[in-house]
Amino acid sequence: MHIGIIGRGTLGGAIAHALDASAHAATVISTTRANARENRALAQASDVVLLCVKPHDVPSVLREIAPELRAEQVVISTAAGVRLDDLRAWSGERARMVRTMPNTPARVRRAMTVIASSSHCDPGALAVTRELFDTIGETAVLDERLMDAVTAVSGCGPAYAFTFIEAMIDASIALGIPYDQARLLVAQTLLGSAHLLLASDAHPGALRHEVATPGGRTIRGLLALEEHGVRGAIARAVIAASGA
Numbered sequence: 059m060h061i062g063i064i065g066r067g068t069l070g071g072a073i074a075h076a077l078d079a080s081a082h083a084a085t086v087i088s089t090t091r092a093n094a095r096e097n098r099a100l101a102q103a104s105d106v107v108l109l110c111v112k113p114h115d116v117p118s119v120l121r122e123i124a125p126e127l128r129a130e131q132v133v134i135s136t137a138a139g140v141r142l143d144d145l146r147a148w149s150g151e152r153a154r155m156v157r158t159m160p161n162t163p164a165r166v167r168r169a170m171t172v173i174a175s176s177s178h179c180d181p182g183a184l185a186v187t188r189e190l191f192d193t194i195g196e197t198a199v200l201d202e203r204l205m206d207a208v209t210a211v212s213g214c215g216p217a218y219a220f221t222f223i224e225a226m227i228d229a230s231i232a233l234g235i236p237y238d239q240a241r242l243l244v245a246q247t248l249l250g251s252a253h254l255l256l257a258s259d260a261h262p263g264a265l266r267h268e269v270a271t272p273g274g275r276t277i278r279g280l281l282a283l284e285e286h287g288v289r290g291a292i293a294r295a296v297i298a299a300s301g302a
């Protein structure tokens with residue numbers, strides 16, 4: 059399968075890197091602004107075209123490549139906030155259009171990619187998209203009306219996670235743990251916690267309380283978080299990013 063990535067930047071680069079390292083039998087070609095004149099040739103040579111340009115560049119890029127698109131091709135947009143109806147209109151309805159929201163852990167094949175479904179979606183195109191993104195992480199299919207929320211949760215989520223990680227590392231250093239060890243302790247603790255959550259049916263609140271033994275240190279830490287409104291602040295950040 060020939061995959062053409064238009065916009066090999068942060069996300070496009072992460073996906074290209076992961077596909078190169080994955081078992082997916084794909085030949086990946088890509089463009090950036092520097093060789094944007096090759097966009098039409100890329101579209102012509104690709105079975106799947108991945109659009110990884112900024113949302114405001116999507117209309118012009120789609121109109122530019124539209125003459126090269128064919129009915130059997132799948133064009134996958136990763137652009138935040140860009141609706142399927144608009145994608146179809148800008149492409150002249152020449153190819154099968156899919157809207158997705160991946161995230162940057164794609165680079166290490168741990169992406170969370172949500173694929174938007176709507177009544178107009180071609181099931182074959184959704185299947186091709188799912189197969190592709192399954193090779194670089196987890197996938198889920200959700201109704202298109204939830205995509206702004208999805209963007210705020212899993213698209214933007216790595217930024218919130220790194221903010222939390224950075225704060226934990228800063229505290230570790232303040233308490234005397236050298237940076238390299240602090241980085242490992244914090245990252246492995248978050249990774250392990252995420253694995254524990256996914257492996258159990260328990261609510262995260264129940265798992266949190268398992269750590270907090272009566273009269274222990276954890277509950278003091280949790281109360282300090284509540285005093286500073288951390289849970290509310292995180293929830294407000296996600297809702298703000300959704301545009302709601």
Ligand SMILES: NC(=O)c1ccc[n+]([C@@H]2O[C@H](COP(=O)([O-])OP(=O)(O)OC[C@H]3O[C@@H](n4cnc5c(N)ncnc54)[C@H](OP(=O)(O)O)[C@@H]3O)[C@@H](O)[C@H]2O)c1
Pocket residue numbers: 064065066067068069070089090091092093094097109110111112113115119136137138159160161162213214
């Ligand atoms: N970053 C994330 O975590 C993330 C997560 C989910 C979804 N997304 C979506 O992914 C898309 C890209 O975001 P990003 O953060 O990866 O942006 P980015 O790093 O700025 O990458 C955009 C890329 O598009 C290239 N480009 C611009 N105009 C072009 C054109 N006409 N032809 C070919 N390439 C062109 C740029 O080229 P130059 O390098 O030459 O400037 C750059 O490589 C956005 O729509 C965003 O909503 C991003």
